[in-house]
Amino acid sequence: MSDVLIRAKGLSVGFPIGSGLFNKQVLKAVDNVSLDIEKGSFFGLVGESGSGKTTLGRALLKAAPITAGGAHYSDGEVDYDLENITKDQLRDYRKRAQLIFQDPYAALSPRMTVRDIIAEPLEVMKITRSREETDARVREIAAKCRLNLEHLRRFPHAFSGGQRQRISIARALVSSPKFIVADESVAALDVSIQADVLNLLKQIQSDMGLTFMFISHDLSVVAHTCDHVAVMYLGRLVETAPTRKLFAAPRHPYTKALFSAIPSLDPDDRGTAQKLVGEIPSPTNQPSGCKFHTRCPFAVDHCKQVEPELESDGGHDVACHRWKELLAPAAA
Amino acid sequence: MTALIEVENLTLQFRTDEGLITAVDNVSFSLNKGEVMGLVGESGSGKSVTAKALMHLNARNAVYSLESRITLHTDSGPVDVLSLKTPRDLNIVRGGAVSMIFQEPMASFAPAITIGKQMVEQLQLHGDYSKQQAKNISVEMLDRVGISDAAKRFDQYAFELSGGMRQRAMIAMALSTQPKLLIADEPTTALDVTIQAQVIDLMKDLVDEFHMGIVFITHDLGVVAQTADKVNVMYLGRMIEEGPVREVIRNPKHPYTQGLLAALPKLDDLDAVLTPVPGDIPSPLERPSGCVFHTRCSKIVGDECRQTVPENRSIDPTHSVACHIYSEVPA
Numbered sequence: 001m002s003d004v005l006i007r008a009k010g011l012s013v014g015f016p017i018g019s020g021l022f023n024k025q026v027l028k029a030v031d032n033v034s035l036d037i038e039k040g041s042f043f044g045l046v047g048e049s050g051s052g053k054t055t056l057g058r059a060l061l062k063a064a065p066i067t068a069g070g071a072h073y074s075d076g077e078v079d080y081d082l083e084n085i086t087k088d089q090l091r092d093y094r095k096r097a098q099l100i101f102q103d104p105y106a107a108l109s110p111r112m113t114v115r116d117i118i119a120e121p122l123e124v125m126k127i128t129r130s131r132e133e134t135d136a137r138v139r140e141i142a143a144k145c146r147l148n149l150e151h152l153r154r155f156p157h158a159f160s161g162g163q164r165q166r167i168s169i170a171r172a173l174v175s176s177p178k179f180i181v182a183d184e185s186v187a188a189l190d191v192s193i194q195a196d197v198l199n200l201l202k203q204i205q206s207d208m209g210l211t212f213m214f215i216s217h218d219l220s221v222v223a224h225t226c227d228h229v230a231v232m233y234l235g236r237l238v239e240t241a242p243t244r245k246l247f248a249a250p251r252h253p254y255t256k257a258l259f260s261a262i263p264s265l266d267p268d269d270r271g272t273a274q275k276l277v278g279e280i281p282s283p284t285n286q287p288s289g290c291k292f293h294t295r296c297p298f299a300v301d302h303c304k305q306v307e308p309e310l311e312s313d314g315g316h317d318v319a320c321h322r323w324k325e326l327l328a329p330a331a332a
Numbered sequence: 333m334t335a336l337i338e339v340e341n342l343t344l345q346f347r348t349d350e351g352l353i354t355a356v357d358n359v360s361f362s363l364n365k366g367e368v369m370g371l372v373g374e375s376g377s378g379k380s381v382t383a384k385a386l387m388h389l390n391a392r393n394a395v396y397s398l399e400s401r402i403t404l405h406t407d408s409g410p411v412d413v414l415s416l417k418t419p420r421d422l423n424i425v426r427g428g429a430v431s432m433i434f435q436e437p438m439a440s441f442a443p444a445i446t447i448g449k450q451m452v453e454q455l456q457l458h459g460d461y462s463k464q465q466a467k468n469i470s471v472e473m474l475d476r477v478g479i480s481d482a483a484k485r486f487d488q489y490a491f492e493l494s495g496g497m498r499q500r501a502m503i504a505m506a507l508s509t510q511p512k513l514l515i516a517d518e519p520t521t522a523l524d525v526t527i528q529a530q531v532i533d534l535m536k537d538l539v540d541e542f543h544m545g546i547v548f549i550t551h552d553l554g555v556v557a558q559t560a561d562k563v564n565v566m567y568l569g570r571m572i573e574e575g576p577v578r579e580v581i582r583n584p585k586h587p588y589t590q591g592l593l594a595a596l597p598k599l600d601d602l603d604a605v606l607t608p609v610p611g612d613i614p615s616p617l618e619r620p621s622g623c624v625f626h627t628r629c630s631k632i633v634g635d636e637c638r639q640t641v642p643e644n645r646s647i648d649p650t651h652s653v654a655c656h657i658y659s660e661v662p663a
Binding site for chain 2: 048049160161162163190191192193194195196198199217218219220221223224243244247257258259260261262263264265266267268270275276277279280
């Protein structure tokens, strides 16, 4: 068994909505999620927009309020309980956990040179003591992200999307973090560049021994980069398994539907997909029982009333009342 | 098959402070009725500019070369799109014979006017309808694209609809004037895969029903494989490969098309290494000489790649490629 870097237990994130004194509702963006992220792994998180992927990622960075449950971070040097972390601990945690954003056009200040953008975390977190030390660190990390010295003097507008994303990656890496949340980090890039950035992330991960949480809506990207995948729907974890297991035999009807919705590259394989009807319900008005029953082709009355728990079977967890039944006809 | 639109030698430059920038360079293609053409390329390859030229919709600083010709065959005879000047003449094309769907539906609807009012407005502009008739057509169209409770949606604003619904409403609006040609500029890029699958299905049904031509712009080769009959691949303003969708995807000829396919993560082979196309697309201000792709090409055959622009060569009657590798094939 390898070590667990982050262990979430019953983690929930809620946002208060409605301003009335008596009319206080809570929007549950992440609802009772438990998961383990192993040290040195590439952990994928998938789901449609509105499923709570980003909020979960932010909660693990302590950038979204944890309203119930908690998460434990342990990298061998320090142990933090994220739900009641002290101010001093949080300052240290910021160095250890970093975020790479989706849109490299919006994430970089147009008025700072690339050198200043990458150096800013070092200065703000007072990691380096002198300008020389900062410069040396910036150059070292820039080289890792394949940016040369000349690039450092320029402003972000002079760079293409792929290069900008490499700058964002350098900025996230400069404080030598242990844990990185990459939120849709390749979604805004062209396919030819996307492969380049994915390869870079993989290489950095193995070079620096990092742990990644990779949030994406693109299942084929996740399949290629991640070791372990968790599928979210309306704030709940519906299925989690090692990538190969999940892609070879998805168990939850939602995961199956997500897979079959990926457009096939084969022009003769048209219209075979099992289409999901409707859209993800609003999180303010969540269905009872299994959250997926409104769109599930296999839902029965039981699904509408009782919410399924995540059950584990051979390292492959799924939250569905009927997954075993649904497995049977395929085996027969 | 009858041709719907023919584009010949389209060359388009933009006048800017830095000088003339070539966005589209000598592009020719044609599209038949009921045919779906996928236009594929990276950002900056000139896909959207080419599509906008079909409606003469590019900004005022666009300069078309004298040889450029776009002929649209309407019911009342052929129209030379680029010769149209006044908004009145252009209305025959814009929103009349040709409609367009944009990538970001939130940005394309006016936020402070109801969906219905916007649909009625454009119907009345292009057809001789009373308000009530226009409303009936709009509600029917909304219903047709799978929006439940269409009469209620008609009176709602864009922000009240989800992303998938908005894109459906956009499609309904574009089709309500019964265009001959639909230009869809990355219509599914902003949507989730599940909703994307729904929208693709809808568009396929609509082609069958209305028998119109579609120019489908996308960077996603999977979406192209699922929707298009033929594919045109663009790079830095040039059409580098053209052919039926099966041919281009299974048997790509141009190193760039091959590179795009190799860079794509595939679900049936998780161990395959992703090979990116090296480097970035050059700035249009520094267009490479010779073959525009030679700066990133791994299969350069010799100096001709750097010096001479490759001609379009036919691999077979329907499949053509612009690359010096195939120089033994007569142009």
